[in-house]
Amino acid sequence: GDSVTQMEGPVTLSEEAFLTINCTYTATGYPSLFWYVQYPGEGLQLLLKATKADDKGSNKGFEATYRKETTSFHLEKGSVQVSDSAVYFCALGRYGSSNTGKLIFGQGTTLQVKP
């Protein structure tokens, strides 16, 4: 079945450092891929998404490229801020009337950014 694997956390960075959080998936066909973020004490917010191979999703300085050849969707940001401290979840879903639309989540990666 479908699955998502993320790099283990926590990831601790200094402000303005470069961020990469690795995400790989196992799935048949062409799923859609998502990154969600959970700030302390809050719910899940969609950060970005990509619906087909080679698509790049981007938002708030974060980017991720859907790589079918490596089954990956790594999250990157060129310069992190303290306010980016949160838990980041990679997720996989499927479009279409034959699918129920559920998301499969990775285990989440905690990012801590220090001033």
Place this chain on the structure above:
Amino acid sequence: EPEVTQTPSHQVTQMGQEVILRCVPISNHLYFYWYRQILGQKVEFLVSFYNNEISEKSEIFDDQFSVERPDGSNFTLKIRSTKLEDSAMYFCASSEISGNTIYFGEGSWLTVV
């Protein structure tokens, strides 16, 4: 921006009691979901709901769980007889079409004692 709203934000209940968690999905959305996150673990799918019926449910969603859309705006999750292991954050979510961007509420913390 439209949002999914959930109540209560936190509920403490005794083992064996029934709990109903309520959600108001985004108004033009047709697909509704419940997920849960046990503390420190990944977010897990419970159930999806479309056209007034369950379209998929996970193995977690046993006979103790039920969902309902009692009117045109609310979507509820009922746990009939809570167990300690039901303690978790429960997220309601909705989407316009199947698999399209899924929007989550802020969650309801359920603590079973």
